[in-house]
Structures are given as structure tokens and as C-alpha cells.
Amino acid sequence: MMPARLLASLLLLLLLPATPSAFALDFKSVGAASVILYDTPSAKGTRMYLAPRGMPLQVVSSYGDWVKVRDASGDLAWTQARGLSAVRRLVVRTPGTRVYAGPDESSQVLMTADKGVVLDLLDPNAAAWARVRHRDGIDGYVRANDVWGL
Template identity: 50%
Template sequence: MTFPRLIAALTMMLAAAGSQAYDFKTVGANPVILYDAPSTKGGKLFVVPRGAPLEVVLAYGEWLKVRDVNGELAWTEAKGLSARRNVIVKSANLKVRATPDDAASTVFTADKGVLLELSETAAGGWIKVRHRDGLIGYVKNSEVWGI
């Protein structure tokens, strides 16, 4: 293979990898530490509380490079994350609706930063969520982070 073809092939592979769907995980039962390198010997950057969603950017053995709700990148051990899905409300006074419709009645209102459990996706860019108090409703994908 010639050098220009090799470069073209590598570029296409990188473009394909960049177009993959986002993979989100949730911090498990215990808070996790985010490091500046994929090792417990790396510098400790943050502690992320249980239930918080993290976007998985890269996997490296037992370590994951993740992005938090603020856009910060760091490393954490994969064992501390769960496949369970939570989302974070992005704006104040988010109306959680009874059905996936802007005109639907409001079940409850959630403040910015509130964690909601993702129950299922619905048509038209809506998701079904559950508050820790047991209330269930629908919000638009664009109104939360972690999906």
C-alpha cells in the first residue's frame, strides 16, 4: 500500500470511529475518582458522586476515558461504572410531562442538576424518566445531559 493510500485509509477509519454513537455509563453504588492518567498513580482530579452519568470516550484495558457534564475529560476505572442510565437536567424548572408532547400536563418540575433515571426512549426525541421519589414522566433529549 502506498503512503497516500495508507493516510487515506487511516483518515477514513478515524472518521468512522468519530461517528459512533455516544456511550454513557452511570457511576455505581460508590463515588468514583477521576484521574489525569489511566492509573491509580495518576493525579486525582475529581470525585464524582454515585448516580452521575459519564460519557465514555475511550476504553483502555480496565480504564475508561470519560467526559463529565461540564465537558471535562479524565480517566476512571471501569469497575466503578454501571450500565444503568441516568441523565442530568440542563436547565432550571424543567417541566416533566405526562406524555411525550409539549402540550401534555406537567407531572413535576425538576431543577438544573437533578438526576433522573432513564427508563426508555420514546418517539420524537423524547425520553421517559423516573425521579428518585418515584414520579415518572417525559422530557426532550435536548433538555437533559447523558443521552
């Protein structure tokens, strides 16, 4: 007979593939004001840099009122959770990213975005293409490989 702990572990492994949302990445964006990113979950920690309003961040973990986040360059830091917003944004990571009228490259090009441009994510269920809006009101699609924050 199999020990109970081993049996429970095997059952958990069998159930995990059935719950992909449990592994979904948690993205937030910097709220109405810029936030300071620290090396530790404390305002007494070393200030690493100032994250501008709207910047997307991946929430990695939380500790009390603090969250550990990853930025588009992969750097990890801590910030206070209250400074983040649930609004989803993406940042362009490929220079000259094209925003298309439809989700394919044969669609009309509406604009070209430079690396670092922040776009609002309009459809959180994006796969190969993400529906986005630029702050100037242009609404279109970008290839998911050209942006960070999904």
C-alpha cells in the same frame, strides 16, 4: 486501475452510513459508590474530583481496566471501569426543566427539576423526548434538549 488501498477506503466510506449504531455514544453511570476521576489512567495520577453515585458519564475510550469519560460539563477524566454501571441516567442541564405526563408540552406537568438533578432513563431509544423516572417515583417525559446523557 485504482490502487487497492484507495479502493478499500472508498468502500469503507460507502458502507459507513449504513451502520449508524457504530457511532452511537456510549453512556454509563457511576455505580453504587462514588468514583474518583483522575487526569491519567492510574491511581497514581492527580485526583480531579469525586463523581457521585448515579452520575451519567460518556465513555470516550478505554485503556486496560480504565475508561476515559466526559461529564456533563464536557470535562475529560479517567476512572476505573469497575466503578461504572450500565444503568442509563440523565442529568438535567436546563434550570426549571418540566417533566410531563406525555411526550408533548400540552401534557400535564408532573414536576419541575432543577439543573443537576439525575433522572433514570427508561427508554434508551429516546429522540426528541426522553422517558424518565425521578428517584421519588415520578415517571414522565422531558425534552431531550433539557437533559444530558443521550
